[in-house]
Amino acid sequence: DVKVTQSSRYLVKRTGEKVFLECVQxxxxxxxxxxRQDPGLGLRLIYFSYDVKMKEKGDIPEGYSVSREKxxxxxxxxxxxxxxxxxxxxxxSRDSLYEQYFGPxxxxxxx
Amino acid sequence: DQQVKQNSPSLSVQEGRISILNCDYTNSMFDYxxxxxxxxxxxxxxxxxxxxxxxxNEDGRFxxxxxxxxxxxxxxxxxxxxxxxxxxxxxARTSGAGSYQLTFGKGTKLSVIP
Numbered sequence: 001d002v003k004v005t006q007s008s009r010y011l012v013k014r015t016g017e018k019v020f021l022e023c024v025q026x027x028x029x030x031x032x033x034x035x036r037q038d039p040g041l042g043l044r045l046i047y048f049s050y051d052v053k054m055k056e057k058g059d060i061p062e063g064y065s066v067s068r069e070k071x072x073x074x075x076x077x078x079x080x081x082x083x084x085x086x087x088x089x090x091x092x093s094r095d096s097l098y099e100q101y102f103g104p105x106x107x108x109x110x111x
Numbered sequence: 112d113q114q115v116k117q118n119s120p121s122l123s124v125q126e127g128r129i130s131i132l133n134c135d136y137t138n139s140m141f142d143y144x145x146x147x148x149x150x151x152x153x154x155x156x157x158x159x160x161x162x163x164x165x166x167x168n169e170d171g172r173f174x175x176x177x178x179x180x181x182x183x184x185x186x187x188x189x190x191x192x193x194x195x196x197x198x199x200x201x202x203a204r205t206s207g208a209g210s211y212q213l214t215f216g217k218g219t220k221l222s223v224i225p
Contacts, residue, residue: 004154031211040120042217043155043200050211058212090154098143098204100213102154 003027004103006091012109019078021106023091029101031094032074034058034066036087037105043090049074081110114138115203117216125224130188132219134201137182141203145213146175146186149198158199159186191223 007022025032033048035058045058049068063085067075074093078085086109092100116135124130134144142163147155161168161175161184168175174187188195201216 009152033212040217042117043215045212048211056211092154094211098160098213099145099157102147102156104154105152107152 004091004093004101006089006103006106008106009104010107010109012111013078013081014111015082017078017081017110019081019108019110021076021078021089021091021108023074023076023093023103024072025074025091025093025101026072027093027095027101028071029093029095030071032068033092033094033100034064034074034076035090035092036060037090038087046076081108083110086110113217114141115201115214115216117199117201117219119219120217121220121222123222123224124191126193127190130186130191130195130221130223132186132188132199132201132221134184134186134216135182136184136203138203138205138214139182140205141214142206143204144175144177144184145202145204146173147200147202147215148195149200149218155200188221191221193223193225196221196223 004025034046035043047066049055065077089106091103094100145160146158148158149155177184198218200218202213
């Protein structure tokens with residue numbers, strides 16, 4: 001079974017804080033993704049990585065950065081959290097086929 | 112511009128009846144389509160997929176139909192069960208080099224009433 005884990009299920013941060021969201025997959029997948037899910041907006045791609053140290057911007061990268069130092073780990077960084085970044089954050093990884101496997105999500109609240 | 116559209120934000124169906132969730136797309140380069148199911152406070156889980164070379168794919172109670180000329184696909188759930196109550200996302204992708212992304216619709220919330 002593919003397993004994608006995320007470091008926190010729920011997180012509360014203050015405006016201006018630096019926030020790290022960690023994602024780990026155990027299936028040696030090359031591709032990893034970060035999405036956010038908001039009501040009425042579906043899943044929107046923030047960043048993805050197709051290999052170690054490689055990253056590409058998705059549809060809504062502003063205010064975010066990512067790090068992929070090891071194949072199994074993909075981190076999403078909010079340099080200075082803002083209230084409009086309150087959301088559900090979902091990490092996914094993908095094998096050589098089309099299907100993406102998602103982690104359980106992190107519900108981030110920025111106050 | 113939204114390339115994958117799920118025009119019904121919600122759908123209510125009686126237990127035992129058929130649920131039909133619809134999805135339209137605009138990008139004619141999409142050649143692979145997936146449906147994901149998401150419960151609250153959980154990540155989406157893959158449900159079923161279909162390649163553009165097919166017009167139907169079936170897996171148990173779930174069937175996906177693809178009409179390429181209409182750029183339309185639908186997910187049929189028969190019979191619907193209360194445990195099917197979730198948000199369903201339609202997703203699509205192109206093939207070829209550099210095609211890493213899935214494009215998702217906004218989701219349809221299905222409620223199956225006992």
